[in-house]
Amino acid sequence: MSQDQRTTAPEKGTPADAGAELTPVTTVLAALARALREQPTGRQILDGLDELGELSVCDEDPREIAATVAALCYLARIPAPAPAGPFRYYRADHEGIVADRYTTAAEAQRHCEALISREHPPAASVIFLWLTDEDQDPTGEPDDPMAVAELVVMVNGGPEVHTGYTVTPVEVAAAYDPDADE
Structure with a gap:
């Protein structure tokens, strides 16, 4: 993935732009993308985003995904989302x-x-x-x-x-x- 692909905003007409319901992971990813421009830990965040994407696509353990999201939120200095369920x-x-x-x-x-x-x-x-x-x-x-x-x-x-x-x-x-x- 090139640097241009990582930092550009989604094009008009994408689900995020159309007001689709955002999951906690999607919300965190959007906030992290904004934080990348401002934080000195941008490279660590990008690496973590790659790992989170792989975990999400591979249907890994939700607790492992939540732990990765929490670590990324810590790096980006943004609040972590509350767990979705019990x-x-x-x-x-x-x-x-x-x-x-x-x-x-x-x-x-x-x-x-x-x-x-x-x-x-x-x-x-x-x-x-x-x-x-x-x-x-x-x-x-x-x-x-x-x-x-x-x-x-x-x-x-x-x-x-x-x-x-x-x-x-x-x-x-x-x-x-x-x-x-x-």
Whole structure:
């Protein structure tokens, strides 16, 4: 892409000019294009725009796209858009005491497993099992993405022991929905 293509405004008659509905990504891209003329970090922004375009075209993980948008907004010194929909995080806890929160269940589980590992000598053989509701499909994936997973361990080939460690998915709404209360 040449420098002329990066800095010229869209021609008349394009969807952005015709008043089409703008997505948060499109809004950010338009603001970033304006900011390129004013910021000394223009080259970094252009590189980030290329990466964002590739992520968007390839239908990558929306969280990765949002992280790239946030980084570009930071470079351009413009506010990042609010998330479009609900956001899910995973809370690692032990008997109700929160250990931490993560963007993936795997990282929350890893934290719980590390805490359990510290409770046993290094030479101990600890097998970790994550249990959810009984209704699991044959692949072992829970039917309900909001199911709480409980950590069960077997130490040195012994019986299964419930540890009290759980990973709970928590959805956070992007905006208030008055109908959700009902």
